Amino acid sequence: xxxxxxxxxxxxxxxxxxxxxxxxxxxxxxxxxxxxxxxxxxxxxxxxxxxxxxxxxxxxxxxxxxxxxxxxxxxxxxxxxxxxxxxxxxxxxxxxxxxxxxxxxxxxxxxxxxxxxxxxxxxxxxxxxxxxxxxxxxxxxxxxxxxxxxxxxxxxxxxxxxxxxxxxxxxxxxxxxxxxxxxxxxxxxxxxxxxxxxxxxxxxxxxxxxxxxxxxxxxxxxxxxxxxxxxxxxxxxxxxxxxxxxxxxxxxxxxxxxxxxxxxxxxxxxxxxxxxxxxxxxxxxxxxxxxxxxxxxxxxxxxxxxxxxxxxxxxxxxxxxxxxxxxxxxxxxxxxxxxxxxxxxxxxxxxxxxxxxxxxxxxxxxxxxxxxxxxxxxxxxxxxxxxxxxxxxxxxxxxxxxxxxxxxxxxxxxxxxxxxxxx
Numbered sequence: 001x002x003x004x005x006x007x008x009x010x011x012x013x014x015x016x017x018x019x020x021x022x023x024x025x026x027x028x029x030x031x032x033x034x035x036x037x038x039x040x041x042x043x044x045x046x047x048x049x050x051x052x053x054x055x056x057x058x059x060x061x062x063x064x065x066x067x068x069x070x071x072x073x074x075x076x077x078x079x080x081x082x083x084x085x086x087x088x089x090x091x092x093x094x095x096x097x098x099x100x101x102x103x104x105x106x107x108x109x110x111x112x113x114x115x116x117x118x119x120x121x122x123x124x125x126x127x128x129x130x131x132x133x134x135x136x137x138x139x140x141x142x143x144x145x146x147x148x149x150x151x152x153x154x155x156x157x158x159x160x161x162x163x164x165x166x167x168x169x170x171x172x173x174x175x176x177x178x179x180x181x182x183x184x185x186x187x188x189x190x191x192x193x194x195x196x197x198x199x200x201x202x203x204x205x206x207x208x209x210x211x212x213x214x215x216x217x218x219x220x221x222x223x224x225x226x227x228x229x230x231x232x233x234x235x236x237x238x239x240x241x242x243x244x245x246x247x248x249x250x251x252x253x254x255x256x257x258x259x260x261x262x263x264x265x266x267x268x269x270x271x272x273x274x275x276x277x278x279x280x281x282x283x284x285x286x287x288x289x290x291x292x293x294x295x296x297x298x299x300x301x302x303x304x305x306x307x308x309x310x311x312x313x314x315x316x317x318x319x320x321x322x323x324x325x326x327x328x329x330x331x332x333x334x335x336x337x338x339x340x341x342x343x344x345x346x347x348x349x350x351x352x353x354x355x356x357x358x359x360x361x362x363x364x365x366x367x368x369x370x371x372x373x374x375x376x377x378x379x380x381x382x383x384x385x386x387x388x389x390x391x392x393x394x395x396x397x398x399x400x401x402x403x404x405x406x407x408x409x410x411x412x413x414x415x416x417x418x419x420x421x422x423x
Contacts, residue, residue, distance in 0.1 A: 021136050023202050025149060026194050027087050028129055029156025033164075034098050034187035035063065035117050040161055041168065041183065047176040049104055059114045064371055066118025071368070074127040075361020076219065079354060083132035084202040090125035091195035093117075098188030102181050127360040130343055134356065142347040143294045147286015147340035154278030154336070160190065222355045223362075231349045232359055234412045238298065238345065239367035241405025242338040245305050247374050248398040249274065249335055252328060255312070255391045260324060270325050274332035278339075285337025289344055295416060298341040299409035305334035306402030313392045313399070342367075348416045 038045055038056060046056060077086060097116045100109070137145035164183045171179040226232055252274065256267040289297040308331040315323070351359045377397065382390040 017136055020202050021133065021145065021148075023194070023198050024083075024087070024129060024132050024136070025152045026156065027091055027125075027198060028149060029153040030160065030187075030190050030194050031091055031094055031121055031125060033157055033160050034094060034101075034184070034191065035121060037184070037187070040165065041180060044168070044176045044180050048180050049110065051107060051110075055107065059110060062111065063114050063118045066115060067122040068365070068368070068372060070119065070122035071126065071364035072358075072361040074123050074125075075357040075359065075364070077124060078127035078131045078357025078360065080357075081128075083128040083135075084198060086124045086128040087132070087202070088195045088199040090120045090128075091191045091198065093120035093124075095188045095191035095195065098184055098191065102184040102188065104177055126364065127357045130346075130360045131357045134343075134346055135353075137347075139347055140290060142344040143289025143297070143341060144283075144286040146342075146344040147282045147284070147289065147337070149282075150340040151279035151282025151286070151336065154275070154282065158275070158278075160187065219358075222358055225352065225355065226359050226362060229349055229351060229359075231345075231412060231415060232351065232363065233366075234408055234415070235342070235345045235349060236363040236366040237408050238405050238412065239342045239363065240369065241401045241408065242298070242302055242342050243367060244370045244374060244398055244401045245302065245309070245405075246335050246339060247370055248309060248395060249332065251378070251391060251394065255388075255395075256324060256328075259388050259391060262321070262324075266321060270321075270328050273325065274328050277329055277332035278336045281333040281336025282340030284333075285340045286344070288337075289341050293413060294341055294344040295348065295409055295413035298338060298345070299406050299413060301334045301337040301341065302402050302406040302409060305331055305338065306399045306406065308334065309395050309399050309402065313395050345412065348412075 033039075038060070042053075042056070046053060094117060097113050097120070101113055105113070133145055133149055134142070164186060167182045167186060168179055171182060173179075249271075253267045253271045256262045256270060262270075285297060285301060308327055311327055312331070315327075346356070346359070346363075349359070378394055381394050381397075384390070385393055
């Protein structure tokens with residue numbers, strides 16, 4: 001079944017279209033928490049598997065490398081196979097590997113599990129998810145669909161994490177392996193259940209659906225076609241800058257403790273409140289994007305986030321907890337609005353549908369490079385300028401990226417408007 005015909009639905013069948021989108025949303029929210037179990041249970045994971053923090057870090061470095069190598073071929077696959085099949089396959093592999101993970105195998109087997117997870121969540125999932133959402137949304141709905149995707153995904157992850165913590169708490173008196181196993185089971189079976197729902201309900205087209213469009217031309221010709229679309233490269237640069245703003249939020253807790261003398265509890269509460277801004281920023285930003293223009297809304301969000309980070313750098317330690325809470329919430333809302341909006345720009349790039357997946361892959365290769373080099377930059381700055389000065393320099397670099405992204409987003413907006421006038 002072609003991905004070109006799988007997800008299109010006439011206006012009279014909006015309910016079916018929203019159901020399909022809900023399945024993509026569930027898949028996006030369920031597939032990653034098992035891979036990043038360390039986020040809430042790192043100490044227990046180390047104890048259950050009998051490994052060190054360095055060894056666990058090596059497994060996650062391997063996962064990151066697999067992601068980086070998968071982005072481009074992920075797009076190629078998304079143009080040749082149905083998102084329904086790719087997403088079902090990805091969820092099934094993650095869930096089945098999770099069941100193997102629950103047996104607490106040795107380091108050698110863990111390495112293969114993380115490789116499998118990386119291929120399932122990267123190679124066969126990422127581009128098919130983004131392409132699926134783009135095809136489901138009409139041109140006037142791109143902002144809200146991608147905004148709801150990111151915001152709703154964050155909400156699902158939070159709900160699953162709440163259930164996981166509750167399960168873990170029920171068995172907290174047991175050994176780490178026994179306490180952690182129900183959590184792994186929950187995440188694994190959730191992935192398998194959603195895989196079944198995707199297989200059954202995603203993309204069931206009527207018999208009168210148009211025949212699949214055959215993909216013509218080789219990879220080289222497709223790459224030449226994409227290279228000739230300037231807005232696609234501008235979009236990659238915008239995401240590249242916006243994604244680094246999101247990375248900066250990982251350092252908020254430590255910065256608030258060192259820079260403003262907050263307790264670990266106070267800083268933790270503020271950063272957790274920031275996490276709950278993901279549905280707010282993503283969904284509200286998406287609807288504003290459809291109403292006011294996705295590129296314009298994205299540009300203003302990046303500008304406000306950069307100004308918020310600037311205030312975080314400059315304001316004195318005596319500013320007060322409530323002021324800092326307001327500032328972190330502002331940055332959080334803007335950051336999640338950015339995340340929810342930047343893939344909506346793909347609709348304005350006029351990419352041929354038959355190579356949309358390849359375009360997503362190419363953009364992802366460039367846009368998510370910060371996953372590789374930004375931790376190195378942060379570590380280098382912290383080494384040479386330990387403590388508060390290092391955080392301020394690091395945030396200053398992120399502010400520069402945010403302002404640069406703002407300028408590119410406004411240029412993207414003006415370029416799109418000029419081309420519409422010329423047409």
